Amino acid sequence: MQSDLVIPTIRFKKGTIEIIDQTRLPAEYEIIPLRSVESLCDAMKKLAIRGAPALGVAGAFGLLLGIEEKWRREGSWFFDSEKVDASDFPKDVSVSAISDQVATVADKIGGTRPTAINLFWALDRMRKVCEGNWRSTRDLINALYSEAKAIFREDLDICKRLGERGAALLKDGDSVLTHCNTGGLATSGYGTALGIVVAAVESGKRIEVYADETRPLLQGSRLTAWECKQRNIPVTIVCEGSAGYLMSKGIVSRVIVGADRIAANGDTANKVGTLNLAVIAKHYGVPFYVAAPYSTVDPSIKDGSQIPIEMRSEEEVKQFAGVEVAPEGAGALNPAFDVTPHNLIAAIITDEEIHYPPFDDIG
């Protein structure tokens, strides 16, 4: 993987989480430091960092931040980008106090975004580390650091594998309609659905992206188009209303979307508007693919009806780029996700394999 294809979406450095502030792209590219769990939760709630896989990494790093915040000394830190140093960790703190702090912070972070399963999956991996029979706080701290770093690094590898696997489904000359942002900014740095396009382009195929702008927060026009420009992939921004136009005229030949949670039967929760694309793609015979790390599958959930859907504020709909666009007193409904039934999906591409209908093997 070329290093310029990895976007520094999230990093842990000197006891601090650093993220690209995705609310300010593309006008401003700013790395912001998050020094408290509360500031991380705020960043997650306002989508300064977003995307199911990236939320998982943020959750894992957030638990390290919870330890930093509670016990570090002024001007010092335990966790850095490539090493952990718990030599000055307070002697009077017990292993179980650390586990308790991890559990408390995990609940807090898990409360920010209910739909993306990867967040809970990562938090659970970290919680499981605490369940080990640790003889010293230093060992537990080292183990938590290793797990968080593993979640981060694995995500890069997973996305790379997913990208290569999915790229095989794309033909030279394909035009791919994408929804929301599923690139490096939604992950550790490589991407899921957009990662497939990146991998196909790297392999020499000519691929064009049509990026759904994706209201209300415009992750498509702001983030996907920005990533495509960074990577020299031809990109055309479209309003979501033009999907029928694009598919009826054969302008797009594939739809690839990400996923926030996939039920055991293949039903997929993803950014609101995904279901529209799936129905329209089915109608016009355009292949509709879902791309996600296998950790996005939630085998505990039988079908999509059980996936909790986050409802977000009316203000996101009633404003556009900070400008009020609705009359005073008008209501708005702002579901952040919808659920695409598996029978509208042509393939679910994970890092482990490509699943095809009827998706009996996925859960």
Add this chain to the structure above:
Amino acid sequence: MQSDLVIPTIRFKKGTIEIIDQTRLPAEYEIIPLRSVESLCDAMKKLAIRGAPALGVAGAFGLLLGIEEKWRREGSWFFDSEKVDASDFPKDVSVSAISDQVATVADKIGGTRPTAINLFWALDRMRKVCEGNWRSTRDLINALYSEAKAIFREDLDICKRLGERGAALLKDGDSVLTHCNTGGLATSGYGTALGIVVAAVESGKRIEVYADETRPLLQGSRLTAWECKQRNIPVTIVCEGSAGYLMSKGIVSRVIVGADRIAANGDTANKVGTLNLAVIAKHYGVPFYVAAPYSTVDPSIKDGSQIPIEMRSEEEVKQFAGVEVAPEGAGALNPAFDVTPHNLIAAIITDEEIHYPPFDDIG
């Protein structure tokens, strides 16, 4: 019809066209005077006045403006809201000079918006007036004035009839998903698709509106929600991406849209995003209705493939209210309309009758 249900979208007064500037609603309600054909064409191009029926009225009034502009004396005018006075019309101007001016201005106005047939229909009605065997310029001027006023008044009557006819299809308790703006602001003042809701509410039915915000220019959140608030009709603004969510959950029970041109077979051009709704409604078994004056039918066009689709500027997609939301250098595609094939339409409601599939009687 209660007078408070008529919105003063467009009026002709003292030689001037007055319109509500629809680019500034809902933040500001401003009536702007248009004193030249060029300012009218600009207003039409930038959608300060829009909506197929309103464009027809604007076109007819615009031909009166073309006569005012060319021959009126400073501080005087020929056409007023309730009367015409051509007593000081220059004696040396011939009937054919007036006809020529009408033809020239009609071409200019017709060039602003290629899709809405009502505009061409109204311009043609005015042109036909010129073909009469006129003995005096005064007679021709009087006839043109009468025809323009008739087009204006007929539109109110047509919308009222259309509204009452369509209201019969709505049940007490229905939730209606609308697209773009099809209310008083899109017509002489009453509305087509939204007029049906208004008529149903007037007849005592409880109807709730879900208004698609309708990118890129947000006619739904800005205009439809504003009209609903004016008329005390419950309204909830939604992003277009939520249509699948709303229909899969049974939150909306009907979709009613307007039309810019209807081909002889029932294929319907309307604001981009309409086709999405039609496909999704078909998938979920939600009745999808088109509402338009019968003048929206273009019998000269066999099917939707022959309807010219206006492509608008990339900037409308890449920015809003002056705020850039896309990275520099990214392209955008901005078709203003799409074509819904007749087989996705449950009924086409006109002022003359309700047409049902297979729509053999419509053209």
